[in-house]
Amino acid sequence: MPDAETGTTTGAEPHAERLPLRERKKLRTRQALIDTALERFTEHGFDGTTLDELCDAVDVSKRTFFRNFTSKEDVAMAPTQDFWTAFVDDLETRAPDSPTLLDMLQDALLDTLERMPADGWARRVLLSRRLAEKTPSMDAHGLHFCDRTTRAALAVLHRRFDLGDAADLRARLALDVLIAAFHRALDIWTARPGTPTRDALAADLRTAFAAVPGSLTLAVTPRKAG
Numbered sequence: 725m726p727d728a729e730t731g732t733t734t735g736a737e738p739h740a741e742r743l744p745l746r747e748r749k750k751l752r753t754r755q756a757l758i759d760t761a762l763e764r765f766t767e768h769g770f771d772g773t774t775l776d777e778l779c780d781a782v783d784v785s786k787r788t789f790f791r792n793f794t795s796k797e798d799v800a801m802a803p804t805q806d807f808w809t810a811f812v813d814d815l816e817t818r819a820p821d822s823p824t825l826l827d828m829l830q831d832a833l834l835d836t837l838e839r840m841p842a843d844g845w846a847r848r849v850l851l852s853r854r855l856a857e858k859t860p861s862m863d864a865h866g867l868h869f870c871d872r873t874t875r876a877a878l879a880v881l882h883r884r885f886d887l888g889d890a891a892d893l894r895a896r897l898a899l900d901v902l903i904a905a906f907h908r909a910l911d912i913w914t915a916r917p918g919t920p921t922r923d924a925l926a927a928d929l930r931t932a933f934a935a936v937p938g939s940l941t942l943a944v945t946p947r948k949a950g
Contacts, residue, residue, distance in 0.1 A: 754792045756782045759844075761799045762851040770800065770859045797865035800855055803848040804866075808873045811836045815880045825887065826898045830933045833902065837926055846922045853914045874899050905932040 743751070760781050764773045775796060779789055793799040814832045822828035840846075856862040878896055881887055887895040909928040913920050 753782070753784060753788065757784070757789065757792060757799055758802045758848065761796070762803075762848055762855070765796075765800055765855050766851050770796065770855055770862070795865070797859075797862050800859075800862055801852055801866055801869065803845060803852050805869055807836060807840060807849075808869070810839065812873060812877050812880060815877055815884070820885060824898075825881070825885075825895060826901060826936070829898060829902045830905075830929075833906065834926060834929060837922065837929065840922060842922065846925065847919050849910075849925075850914060850919060853910065870903065874903065901936060905929070905936055908932050 757778070761773075761778055764778060764781065773796075775786065775789065778796075778799075779786055789799075793802070798805070811833055814836050818828065818832055820828065822831055856866060874896075877899055881895055881899075906929065909925065909932040912932075913925045913928045916924065
């Protein structure tokens with residue numbers, strides 16, 4: 725599905741092989757930009773790689789680049805941004821058959837993860853996260869994307885389900901808890917040695933989700949001396 729801001733198709737398209745040839749070529753160009761950007765940013769540094777160098781390496785014009793991405797930060801964070809865009813898409817059709825909203829959101833996130841491309845997506849996420857750790861502009865871009873995506877998800881939820889009026893904070897807080905658990909799982913997953921897998925991220929997500937109820941009732945007691 726097209727990203728609301730860039731007008732491009734996400735890397736989570738499950739039936740890309742069924743698209744017309746022109747659309748498949750666009751997807752391949754977009755993926756080549758992502759892969760080349762992550763490799764060059766990792767090898768030469770984010771600031772050490774110019775947009776001209778990136779476009780030359782993929783043999784595309786800047787015009788083509790900007791049809792796909794808004795900035796270097798945008799292409800560097802595409803793996804996780806595609807994931808969250810696909811999550812919002814999932815909410816558009818998900819049946820309300822979970823006990824709570826938070827349960828439904830967790831199921832949607834895990835199902836979205838399962839649909840991410842198996843061919844290198846996890847490695848792209850790992851490279852992107854390691855770049856973000858040392859690139860302040862990527863962190864800033866990520867915060868903006870997170871806020872925009874949270875608002876989009878909240879709009880879908882309120883349009884499809886009866887979740888109270890705009891003053892009711894529960895739906896927004898459920899999304900905030902979901903995102904916090906995801907980021908904690910992602911931190912644990914990124915710190916693993918080697919190249920963690922998509923299944924390993926799913927396992928870390930389930931562990932984080934399982935810890936949420938206890939975190940809300942965790943008692944505060946003084947530590948015993950000695």
